[in-house]
Amino acid sequence: MRKPSIRSALRGEDQRLRLPFRLAWNETDRRLRAPIRIAIAFALFVVLAGAGNQFRPTLLAGDGALVQVVNMIGRHLPNAIGLSLAVILAALLIDRRRLADLGLSVDRGWWRGLIGGTALGGGITLLAVGGGIAFGYYEFAGVATPRDPLVWPLLAVGGAVFQLIFVVPEELFVRGYLITNVTEGLDGVPSVPRWLAAGVGVLAASGVFYLTHAAAKGPTVGLMMGSLSILLGLGYVLSGDLSVPVGIHFGFNFAGVLVGTNPQPASLLRTTSSTTVRESLALPIEAVAGRLVGALLGIAILVAWYLLVVGRLRVVADIARPTFRRAVTGETGDG
Numbered sequence: 001m002r003k004p005s006i007r008s009a010l011r012g013e014d015q016r017l018r019l020p021f022r023l024a025w026n027e028t029d030r031r032l033r034a035p036i037r038i039a040i041a042f043a044l045f046v047v048l049a050g051a052g053n054q055f056r057p058t059l060l061a062g063d064g065a066l067v068q069v070v071n072m073i074g075r076h077l078p079n080a081i082g083l084s085l086a087v088i089l090a091a092l093l094i095d096r097r098r099l100a101d102l103g104l105s106v107d108r109g110w111w112r113g114l115i116g117g118t119a120l121g122g123g124i125t126l127l128a129v130g131g132g133i134a135f136g137y138y139e140f141a142g143v144a145t146p147r148d149p150l151v152w153p154l155l156a157v158g159g160a161v162f163q164l165i166f167v168v169p170e171e172l173f174v175r176g177y178l179i180t181n182v183t184e185g186l187d188g189v190p191s192v193p194r195w196l197a198a199g200v201g202v203l204a205a206s207g208v209f210y211l212t213h214a215a216a217k218g219p220t221v222g223l224m225m226g227s228l229s230i231l232l233g234l235g236y237v238l239s240g241d242l243s244v245p246v247g248i249h250f251g252f253n254f255a256g257v258l259v260g261t262n263p264q265p266a267s268l269l270r271t272t273s274s275t276t277v278r279e280s281l282a283l284p285i286e287a288v289a290g291r292l293v294g295a296l297l298g299i300a301i302l303v304a305w306y307l308l309v310v311g312r313l314r315v316v317a318d319i320a321r322p323t324f325r326r327a328v329t330g331e332t333g334d335g
Contacts, residue, residue: 011243029324031096034185041090041177045083049286052082065265066151068200069158072264076165083169087177097322103242108241113319117189120301124228124248125255127288129271137286138214141270145261152266159257159266160250167249174229175236175245182318183237187320198315202233215275226290228252231295231302248298252291261287318334 026033034041059074060067070303092095132138146152177203186197206229214222235244256262258273273284 002045016149029096029322031148032094035179037094038181040085040094041173042183044086045091045173047122048086048089050082051081052078057246065146066158067156068265069162073162074157080165083173086167086222087169090177096324101318101323102172102180103236103240104172104176105241106243112292113239113241113243117244117249118251118254120298121245121251121253122255124259124291124298125252126259127294127297128290129259129261131290132273132284132287133271135286137273137284138261140323141260141272144267144270146265155264156258158262159264160254163250163253163257164262166167166289167246167253171232171242171246172250173219174208175232176242178205178208179233179236182321183315184320184322194315194317194320198319202230203249205233206230215240220285220288224289224291227292230299234299234302237315237319238302238313240318242325244302255310282314313320 024033025031031037031062037279055078056072057078058077060070088099091099091102129138133140146155166286174315178248179198182201183194183198184206186192187194189197206226209229210222210226213220213225232245232248236242238244253262257264257266258268260267260269263270273287
């Protein structure tokens with residue numbers, strides 16, 4: 001008696017995959033379905049970022065300001081590399097897409113979006129701190145001037161690099177990978193409009209942002225970052241690239257360094273508060289509300305910008321249409 005082949009076990013008489021296998025495998029795109037791809041990406045994130053976090057080298061000996069900045073970067077760089085590697089492997093091998101498909105198509109417009117996003121993110125932090133000083137829940141304790149003024153630009157560059165090694169991998173994973181995959185997967189469902197698919201992706205990314213930041217800095221900071229994540233996600237789905245969310249995220253964080261709410265050697269101001277979320281962060285509960293107000297204003301600014309420049313609000317189609325590294329036959333499927 002002839003034994004059944006693997007092909008006959010997987011496919012029916014019409015040569016289509018049998019139902020259990022179709023739930024996991026997209027034949028048109030020749031890759032796994034979106035939920036499985038996302039689960040694998042999260043597993044890579046946990047394994048590789050966690051492995052990088054175990055290696056925290058001290059690059060320089062001493063306790064000077066520049067030494068502190070270099071060591072701060074060195075201790076966190078392996079973790080950032082692990083996270084970046086997780087996204088790259090997931091995109092290239094599991095998703096079969098190009099990295100440009102995750103918002104990394106860098107051109108002149110990309111840099112304009114980065115600059116504009118940085119200004120917007122920095123403005124949110126400065127608005128919150130200025131309002132905090134005016135309403136009394138922040139106390140301005142003076143100017144923190146370095147002993148050698150010529151050293152400060154190096155400290156500022158180091159502080160900026162430190163923020164970027166976190167911001168870029170986070171945005172690549174949370175906005176570029178997660179929102180893209182959720183949007184693409186739901187966009188293939190006939191009854192789901194693209195704006196709703198993108199909205200679900202933005203909310204999912206915000207949930208991840210809350211969980212990751214709440215684990216490190218407490219639920220109050222997690223709530224703030226999860227809410228701000230809506231602004232970051234909106235910047236991504238309306239622009240189709242990561243320049244706007246990277247800029248907003250970087251500007252938000254780096255402005256906090258400069259004005260002392262996230263104290264580092266490059267901080268120019270000393271800002272204190274009697275109630276802090278965490279000892280290393282001068283961030284009272286009222287400051288969270290101030291930043292959320294800033295985020296709402298940021299959303300209004302983004303919406304006004306795209307209405308004026310583009311003429312309408314729309315989810316960029318490229319987010320829902322993957323560019324495969326190797327051509328596939330037929331139309332793309334439902335994720």
